[in-house]
Amino acid sequence: MDGTSDFRKKYEEYLNIVNNALDSSLATDDRPGAEIYNAMKYSLAAGGKRLRPVLSLAVCEMLGGSKNDILPFACAIEMIHTYSLIHDDLPAMDNDDYRRGVPSNHKVFGEAMAILAGDALLNKAFELIASHMRKKEGDLTACVKAMEVIASNAGAEGMIRGQTLDINSECCELSEDILEYMHRCKTGALINAAVLAGACIGGAAESEYEALAEYAANIGLAFQIKDDIMDVKGSTDQMGKPSGSDAISGKNTYATVYGLEQATRLLEGSVAAAVDALACFGDKAGFLRDIAFYIRDRNN
Amino acid sequence: MDGTSDFRKKYEEYLNIVNNALDSSLATDDRPGAEIYNAMKYSLAAGGKRLRPVLSLAVCEMLGGSKNDILPFACAIEMIHTYSLIHDDLPAMDNDDYRRGVPSNHKVFGEAMAILAGDALLNKAFELIASHMRKKEGDLTACVKAMEVIASNAGAEGMIRGQTLDINSECCELSEDILEYMHRCKTGALINAAVLAGACIGGAAESEYEALAEYAANIGLAFQIKDDIMDVKGSTDQMGKPSGSDAISGKNTYATVYGLEQATRLLEGSVAAAVDALACFGDKAGFLRDIAFYIRDRNN
Numbered sequence: 111m112d113g114t115s116d117f118r119k120k121y122e123e124y125l126n127i128v129n130n131a132l133d134s135s136l137a138t139d140d141r142p143g144a145e146i147y148n149a150m151k152y153s154l155a156a157g158g159k160r161l162r163p164v165l166s167l168a169v170c171e172m173l174g175g176s177k178n179d180i181l182p183f184a185c186a187i188e189m190i191h192t193y194s195l196i197h198d199d200l201p202a203m204d205n206d207d208y209r210r211g212v213p214s215n216h217k218v219f220g221e222a223m224a225i226l227a228g229d230a231l232l233n234k235a236f237e238l239i240a241s242h243m244r245k246k247e248g249d250l251t252a253c254v255k256a257m258e259v260i261a262s263n264a265g266a267e268g269m270i271r272g273q274t275l276d277i278n279s280e281c282c283e284l285s286e287d288i289l290e291y292m293h294r295c296k297t298g299a300l301i302n303a304a305v306l307a308g309a310c311i312g313g314a315a316e317s318e319y320e321a322l323a324e325y326a327a328n329i330g331l332a333f334q335i336k337d338d339i340m341d342v343k344g345s346t347d348q349m350g351k352p353s354g355s356d357a358i359s360g361k362n363t364y365a366t367v368y369g370l371e372q373a374t375r376l377l378e379g380s381v382a383a384a385v386d387a388l389a390c391f392g393d394k395a396g397f398l399r400d401i402a403f404y405i406r407d408r409n410n
Numbered sequence: 411m412d413g414t415s416d417f418r419k420k421y422e423e424y425l426n427i428v429n430n431a432l433d434s435s436l437a438t439d440d441r442p443g444a445e446i447y448n449a450m451k452y453s454l455a456a457g458g459k460r461l462r463p464v465l466s467l468a469v470c471e472m473l474g475g476s477k478n479d480i481l482p483f484a485c486a487i488e489m490i491h492t493y494s495l496i497h498d499d500l501p502a503m504d505n506d507d508y509r510r511g512v513p514s515n516h517k518v519f520g521e522a523m524a525i526l527a528g529d530a531l532l533n534k535a536f537e538l539i540a541s542h543m544r545k546k547e548g549d550l551t552a553c554v555k556a557m558e559v560i561a562s563n564a565g566a567e568g569m570i571r572g573q574t575l576d577i578n579s580e581c582c583e584l585s586e587d588i589l590e591y592m593h594r595c596k597t598g599a600l601i602n603a604a605v606l607a608g609a610c611i612g613g614a615a616e617s618e619y620e621a622l623a624e625y626a627a628n629i630g631l632a633f634q635i636k637d638d639i640m641d642v643k644g645s646t647d648q649m650g651k652p653s654g655s656d657a658i659s660g661k662n663t664y665a666t667v668y669g670l671e672q673a674t675r676l677l678e679g680s681v682a683a684a685v686d687a688l689a690c691f692g693d694k695a696g697f698l699r700d701i702a703f704y705i706r707d708r709n710n
Contacts, residue, residue: 139567142588143575143595146566197529200502202521221502222577225525226570229497232529233565236536240558243550250543250550258540265533266446267439270526275443277522288442295443 117400121164128163131181132188135238149219149227150234153192156210159408161333162304163188165401169308169322172394182242183256183307186235190264191300193231194273196224203277235260256310263303272296276361284362290331292362297337298330305329321387325398328384332405335377338363340409342370381406417700421464428463431481432488435538449519449527450534453492456510461633462604463488465701469608469622472694480611482542483556486535487604490564493531494573494600496524503577535560556610563603572596576661584662590631592662597637598630605629621687625698628684632705635677638663640709642670681706 132154138147163184170180199206199214200221207217216224239260243253262268272295275288284292305326309319342365364373384402388395432454438447463484470480499506499514500521507517516524539560543553562568572595575588584592605626609619642665664673684702688695 141571142591143571143578145578146570146574150566193529197525200525202500202525223574225497225500225502226573226577228529229493229532230566230570232532233561233570237558237561237565240554240561243554244558250554254540254543254550258537258544261533261537261540265537266450266530270446270530270533271441271443273526274446274523277526278443278445291442 114400117397117404120168120397121404124164124167125160127167127177127181128160128184128188129157131185135185135189136234146223146226146230149215149223150230152218153196153209153215153227154189154231156212158210160188161401161405162191162300165301165304165326165398166308166311168397168401169305170312172391172398173309173312173314173318175308175312179246180308180311182238183253183260183311184304186238187260187300187304187307189231189235189238190260190269193228193235194269194300196228196231198273200224203273232264252310252313256307259306259310260303263299263306268295268299268303272299279362284367286367289362289364289367293334293364294327294330297334298327301330301333302326318390321390324387325384325402328380328387329402329405332377332380332384332402335364335373335380336405336408338365339370339373339377341365377406414700417697417704420468420697421704424464424467425460427467427477427481428460428484428488429457431485435485435489436534446523446526446530449515449523450530452518453496453509453515453527454489454531456512458510460488461701461705462491462600465601465604465626465698466608466611468697468701469605470612472691472698473609473612473614473618475608475612479546480608482538483553483560483607483611484604486538487560487600487607489531489535489538490560490569491600493528493535494569496528496531498573500524503573532564552610552613556607559606559610560603563599563606568595568599568603572599579662584667586667589662589664589667593634593664594627594630597634598627601630601633602626618690621690624687625684625702628680628687629702629705632677632680632684632702635664635673635680636705636708638665639670639673639677641665677706 136147136151136154138144166180166184166187167177171177195209196215198204199209200216206214208214214224215227219227236257239253239257243250243257246253264270266274272292275292276296279288279292302323305322306319309322314322341363364376368376381402385399388398391398436447436451436454438444466480466484466487467477471477495509496515498504499509500516506514508514514524515527519527536557539553539557543550543557546553564570566574572592575592576596579588579592602623605622606619609622614622641663664676668676681702685699688698691698
């Protein structure tokens with residue numbers, strides 16, 4: 111049996127579940143102003159790998175949790191990821207005209223609508239969670255824990271902290287420590303939220319939760335280092351930006367701070383640590399292990 | 411006993427509770443990137459009337475609910491209100507250099523930080539709610555209902571819908587129906603959320619909830635009409651913008667669409683309807699009635 115084709119099949123399965131749920135989460139109405147939904151849907155549909163929600167589903171399922179219970183949280187995380195990309199692309203931020211190979215949100219809908227569409231997606235993430243919790247019967251403890259994990263990782267001490275550092279550090283050199291902190295926040299926090307929301311809803315024991323936190327931290331780091339390496343090497347990066355654009359624009363990346371060779375060693379180290387962290391789950395964690403390799407080996 | 415000075419005293423009391431809670435809700439740390447908190451605090455502290463959280467507290471208390479139970483929701487609503495003002499002021503939106511008499515957020519911190527500070531305040535609103543719910547013992551039904559009321563009123567079918575209409579209708583004439591719908595969303599939705607969150611946490615019976623929804627809709631409308639009248643009459647409006655600026659900039663306002671005289675009649679009608687809606691609460695609703703008069707009579 112080919113492990114790789116098995117992985118692809120399973121990933122595709124999760125991807126379809128996520129895409130269908132996202133599609134039906136933004137129901138348009140015909141009242142005035144409904145055009146905000148077009149701007150929200152444009153970026154949400156421009157999809158990509160859906161790594162974060164796939165992680166949530168996989169972790170929850172590995173622990174014996176139900177897909178329907180984790181799905182609203184998984185979609186919420188993808189909405190938060192999408193809003194952050196829309197706002198990141200704005201002229202006042204990274205000023206990117208393209209995202210994942212298509213014109214960025216503000217190039218299609220204008221800056222004002224892009225700001226509002228981002229706001230609306232962040233808000234919708236929590237609408238989705240609220241609506242799920244209202245309908246859910248029984249104990250809400252796991253839901254509340256998952257919501258708190260998502261909110262705290264997405265906010266001023268998580269993802270937004272990383273964006274703040276990124277904005278304020280352009281064209282000045284960062285120490286290795288602060289570079290790592292920035293990326294742990296900017297990319298790592300939401301990957302962390304995805305894995306740990308899955309852990310909450312799946313009902314992880316304390317030791318399992320800690321192992322998954324270790325796994326999440328390491329794949330988050332691996333994800334960012336790989337991005338930086340691809341950016342320098344000249345493949346198209348995850349954003350569909352011209353190659354080398356981050357390095358050229360004076361951004362601090364693993365490749366510019368450490369050099370390619372050392373960055374590659376760091377990547378291998380993070381992937382190995384992520385895989386090690388899964389030891390307590392044995393064979394059940396096969397898919398999560400494969401995700402760590404996939405993050406290392408991907409070309410976009 | 412002077413009713414007006416009683417009202418002021420009570421309002422001041424609620425205001426202090428809200429301001430103290432807001433102050434302590436944004437705890438800075440000393441890790442890199444903590445400057446995001448400065449930008450968040452700047453606008454949150456630039457305060458104003460705190461009408462929305464005061465409404466939440468007053469409604470909840472009238473129904474016999476506890477201040478501590480409503481406070482996180484009241485603060486969340488004020489954070490959402492504040493983020494919307496920060497984003498509204500951006501050059502791509504209303505392009506306002508001043509807000510409540512002081513330079514707007516992006517004039518002090520730059521556009522990128524203003525976008526992030528807005529995002530962080532919206533996110534923080536739900537962090538606050540999540541953290542409250544995690545600590546709370548017992549049944550979470552009322553909390554979840556309050557959270558859903560807030561999220562749905564703040565989002566693409568509430569406040570953001572109104573902002574979308576506002577942006578897309580500049581310099582084209584709106585019908586009276588669409589003007590009212592725009593304002594019901596843009597200003598009304600968050601006032602609605604404030605009143606109804608108080609109703610949820612206070613444990614309103616269904617008929618009480620409906621009466622409070624009617625009250626909220628009418629004071630929301632009154633608030634906007636009064637703003638528009640002040641804008642034309644040349645008082646400083648709530649935003650501290652030069653008088654007449656909305657009318658001059660081609661925005662659709664009650665005063666430009668209906669004329670001053672008819673707008674004043676509409677204002678009186680909304681205030682009367684708000685007061686009528688409170689009949690079922692008898693004397694207990696004195697403070698809420700006074701808020702309706704305060705909205706009508708205020709000069710800023």
